[in-house]
Amino acid sequence: MTYTFGLDTFGDRNSDADGTPASHAQTIRNVAEEGVFAEQAGVDFFGIGEHHTEYFPMPAGDVVLAAIAARTERIRLGSAVTVLSSDDPVRVFQRYSTLNALSGGRAEVILGRGSSIESFPLFGYDLADYEELFEEKATLFAELLKGGPVTWEGKTRPPLLNQDVVPHTESGPFPVWIGVGGNPQSVIRAARLGFSLALAIIGGPPDRFAAYSQLFQRALEKFGRPPLPVLVHSPGHIAATDEQAKAEFWPRWRELIALVAAERGFAIPTKESFDAETGPHGALYVGSPETVARKIATNLRALDATRFDLKYGMPGLTHDQLMTNIELYGREVIPRVRDLLS
Amino acid sequence: MMRELSRLAVLGSGHVGPVIARLAVKAGYPVAIATSGDPEDIALITELVIPGAQPRWASDAVADADIVVLAIPLHRFGDIDPAPLDGKLVVDAMNYWPASDGVLEPFEDGGSSEIVARRLAGSTVVKALNHIGYHELEDRARPAGAPDRRAAGVAGDDPAAVATVAGLVDRIGYDPVRLESLRAGRVLQPGGPVFGVVLGLPEFEQAVRQDTRSLT
Numbered sequence: 001m002t003y004t005f006g007l008d009t010f011g012d013r014n015s016d017a018d019g020t021p022a023s024h025a026q027t028i029r030n031v032a033e034e035g036v037f038a039e040q041a042g043v044d045f046f047g048i049g050e051h052h053t054e055y056f057p058m059p060a061g062d063v064v065l066a067a068i069a070a071r072t073e074r075i076r077l078g079s080a081v082t083v084l085s086s087d088d089p090v091r092v093f094q095r096y097s098t099l100n101a102l103s104g105g106r107a108e109v110i111l112g113r114g115s116s117i118e119s120f121p122l123f124g125y126d127l128a129d130y131e132e133l134f135e136e137k138a139t140l141f142a143e144l145l146k147g148g149p150v151t152w153e154g155k156t157r158p159p160l161l162n163q164d165v166v167p168h169t170e171s172g173p174f175p176v177w178i179g180v181g182g183n184p185q186s187v188i189r190a191a192r193l194g195f196s197l198a199l200a201i202i203g204g205p206p207d208r209f210a211a212y213s214q215l216f217q218r219a220l221e222k223f224g225r226p227p228l229p230v231l232v233h234s235p236g237h238i239a240a241t242d243e244q245a246k247a248e249f250w251p252r253w254r255e256l257i258a259l260v261a262a263e264r265g266f267a268i269p270t271k272e273s274f275d276a277e278t279g280p281h282g283a284l285y286v287g288s289p290e291t292v293a294r295k296i297a298t299n300l301r302a303l304d305a306t307r308f309d310l311k312y313g314m315p316g317l318t319h320d321q322l323m324t325n326i327e328l329y330g331r332e333v334i335p336r337v338r339d340l341l342s
Numbered sequence: 343m344m345r346e347l348s349r350l351a352v353l354g355s356g357h358v359g360p361v362i363a364r365l366a367v368k369a370g371y372p373v374a375i376a377t378s379g380d381p382e383d384i385a386l387i388t389e390l391v392i393p394g395a396q397p398r399w400a401s402d403a404v405a406d407a408d409i410v411v412l413a414i415p416l417h418r419f420g421d422i423d424p425a426p427l428d429g430k431l432v433v434d435a436m437n438y439w440p441a442s443d444g445v446l447e448p449f450e451d452g453g454s455s456e457i458v459a460r461r462l463a464g465s466t467v468v469k470a471l472n473h474i475g476y477h478e479l480e481d482r483a484r485p486a487g488a489p490d491r492r493a494a495g496v497a498g499d500d501p502a503a504v505a506t507v508a509g510l511v512d513r514i515g516y517d518p519v520r521l522e523s524l525r526a527g528r529v530l531q532p533g534g535p536v537f538g539v540v541l542g543l544p545e546f547e548q549a550v551r552q553d554t555r556s557l558t
Contacts, residue, residue, distance in 0.1 A: 117442060127444025128417040182357045182476055184387045204477035215390045222386065264441040266538025273540075 003300065003341060005334045006045030006309035007038050007326060008080040008233060011058025013315045014322070022319070024057040028064060030319045034326055035068035039075035041330025047080030047110065047309060052118040055256065055315040059119075062095045069103035078108030080233065080309065081179045081198075084141065085133035086119040088157060090165055093144040097167050100174050110198050110233075111138060112179025132156065135189070138178065142193045145173040177231060180212065187212050191219035196228045199303065202235055205281045206299045213304045231307035232299060236285025237314065238292050238328045239321070245287045248321055250274055252314040253284075285310060289332035296333070297340035308337070347371045347513075348506065351403035352395075353422075354413035355384045357476045358435060360392050362411055365480055365514040367394040374403035378421065401426055409510065411471070412436055412458070417446055419458065428464030431503050433510075435471040439532040453528040455497070468498035468507040469527035473537045474516075482540045483515025493517040493546035495536065497527025517543045519550065529553045 011031055014022040022030070035046045046068060048061030058064075065077045077099065082092055092109065100107035113130065120127045136154040143150050144165055153159040177198040178190035190197050197216045199209050213230050220227060239245035253274065261268050277284040285292045296308050312325050352363045352375045359375060366373045373395040377384055381397035388397040396403075404410055404426045411433045412419070419436065438446065438454035449457055459467035474482065474494060484491040494516035498504040501522075508518035521527050530536060535549040 120444070127442075128446065130443075131415075184360055184391050185355060185384075188383075188387065202477075203475065205481050208477075208480065211391045215386060218386055218390060261538070265439070265533035267535060269539065 001306060001341070003338060004044040004307045005329075005337070006047055006076075006080075006231075006307065007034075007043050007329065008047040008049060008309045008311040009034065009058075009313050010049040010051045010056040010311070011061070011064075012313040012317065013055045013057060014319050015316045017318055017320070019316075021316075027057060030322070031058070031064055032067045032071075033319070034322055035064070035075070035077070036071045037323060038326050038330065039072045041327050042334060043075060043326070043330045045076040045078065045108070045307075045309065047078050047108075049080045049116075049311075050083050050119070051116050052122055055259065062099055065099055065107075066102055069099060069106065072103075074106075076106045076108055077103055078175075079110055080311075081110040081112035081116075083113060083116050083119045084111045084137045085113060085130055086123045086125045087137075089137045089141040089144060090157075090160075093141065093165060094167070096174065097169050100169055101167055105169075105171060105174070108175040108177070110177040110179050111141065111195070112181075112198070112200070129156075138189065138193055138195075141176070142195070145176060147172070179233070184212060184215060187215050188219050191216055191225065191228075192223055194223075194225055194228070197230045198233055198309075199230065199305070200233045201283045201299075203277065203283050206232070206234070206283055207281075207302045210303055217304075229307060230303065230305040231309055232303055232305045233309040233311060234283050234285055235311040235314075236292060237312065237317070237321075238285075238287065238289060238310075238325045238333060240288065240324075240328075242287040242291050246278060248317065249284075249286050249314060252316040256315055289328050289336060292329075293333045293336035293340065296337045300337070300341065348408035348510070349406055350374070350409050350411060350510075351376060351398075351400075351407035352411045352413055353377075353400055353403070354411075354415075355387055356413070356415065358471075358479075359411070359413035360387065361476045361479050362413055362435060362471055362514075363392045363395045365483060366510070367392065369510075369513040369515075371510075371513075372396075374398045374407065376400035376403040378418075404430065409433060409506070410465075415443065416449065416454065417443065419461075420448075424462050424464065427462050430465050431506060432458075432462055432465040432467045433471060433507055434458050434467055434469050437472050437532055437537075441532070453525055454531065455524045455527055459499075459524055466498070466500045466503040467524065468496060468500075468503050469524055469530060470494065470496045470507050470511055473530045473534070474540055475538060478540055485515065486512060486517075491515070491517055491542070492540045493519050493543045495519050495521055495527065495530045495546070495550065497521035497524055497530060499523050517546075519543070519546055521550070 149162045177196040179198045180186040237249040278286040416436045438449040455469035511518040
């Protein structure tokens with residue numbers, strides 16, 4: 001079995017060592033450095049998730065990925081995720097097939113909504129139309145990916161009649177995944193469209209997703225498709241010791257959740273729930289390389305998944321802390337997980 | 343002799359419906375699950391994610407049910423035909439959550455379950471199972487008497503219906519906290535003190551007592 005290991009970021013706004021927030025511009029330059037360093041540390045994939053907020057100033061991750069592509073040779077580069085519902089599938093295809101060209105075939109796309117809702121009002125979409133937007137646009141995206149002229153008609157964008165969409169890819173479709181956060185019907189959709197499955201597990205016990213992984217493979221059979229890989233995306237933070245990782249991450253995580261809680265109207269989680277999430281049965285990978293490696297290995301096995309993407313960082317962490325996280329993930333966690341799984 | 347448990351129809355096979363259905367199957371309830379479409383479309387989901395439940399057409403599931411659980415996105419509620427639900431006990435597990443799902447004009451004025459009940463005039467509506475996240479609902483369930491058991495609110499205007507749903511909540515793994523009206527159930531909504539946190543009974547009761555949103 002071949003396993004691959006990625007890092008994802010939302011462009012979490014950095015702070016300086018004294019707690020002063022870094023500018024959006026500096027944060028974006030730091031993300032480019034982090035992507036280049038991820039390759040040097042031995043990471044297989046670097047993903048950037050689309051967000052439009054003050055604390056995740058990352059609406060155009062593909063531009064940053066292009067900068068990383070120009071300075072790297074091996075690491076695969078993709079979105080994590082692209083909010084397809086509020087974008088134009090033709091433009092998404094064009095941006096990522098351009099990235100694919102620049103990087104010599106290293107582009108990937110993960111489609112989904114993520115927790116991102118800001119793009120809907122920003123671009124004039126209604127959240128109540130989310131399902132229809134995603135279904136139609138994902139179906140069109142699957143058509144575009146095949147290459148060749150596309151004929152398509154729907155309600156969410158103008159029709160295409162025998163349209164050649166450029167740039168053509170050199171060697172067939174690039175990998176596309178659908179991010180799923182707990183809706184089994186989204187698992188069926190990924191199988192139906194022939195996209196791989198990205199399980200976004202950001203809270204609660206990861207092993208509850210085992211049924212989703214089985215559901216995906218059974219649905220692929222039903223649609224007459226070959227097996228496709230499953231990836232697990234979860235947040236975390238790695239430092240030299242468990243104590244240090246938790247001490248760095250908890251206040252930043254609490255701040256972020258409190259901010260989102262205030263925006264969206266849910267109650268703020270307790271330290272107890274943080275401890276449960278960072279424990280062996282929770283969704284957060286916070287700790288020393290050994291702690292995090294064991295948890296990754298356990299969950300990849302439990303979920304029959306072959307890729308793990310750690311969403312690293314949190315608004316308010318420093319660039320240095322993130323570089324240490326990347327180094328420990330690449331040089332210690334990944335080899336250790338491969339060991340544990342062999 | 344023990345009375346047989348109520349038959350449940352769970353409408354909705356998205357994030358929430360399957361979790362409630364799994365918990366109810368585990369608690370021994372006969373459970374049917376339905377969407378707006380063909381049960382064949384959710385046969386695989388049911389087999390793997392909700393083993394023990396029956397995928398059915400919504401009309402059949404509702405006709406045979408004692409309790410109907412609404413676990414569909416609230417913006418699809420308008421598609422539900424109220425007539426087959428006449429005379430049924432309906433559990434409203436939906437939420438009006440504009441910050442997450444967008445604004446819905448009909449729900450801008452008042453408690454969402456009160457508005458649901460107004461449209462389902464022939465049904466008895468109880469608000470429950472809406473305020474604990476779908477990713478936690480199953481994991482935090484505990485048998486009665488467990489020291490780390492958590493509480494869940496049950497709100498409705500009909501005390502007998504509230505008692506029935508409190509029994510369901512108890513059997514699936516939470517200490518039910520009864521609220522005397524759908525209006526009082528506003529405390530369980532997004533923005534309220536128990537939405538999105540999983541509290542033990544004393545903390546839950548205190549949070550609900552201190553809240554005044556049902557008075558506004």
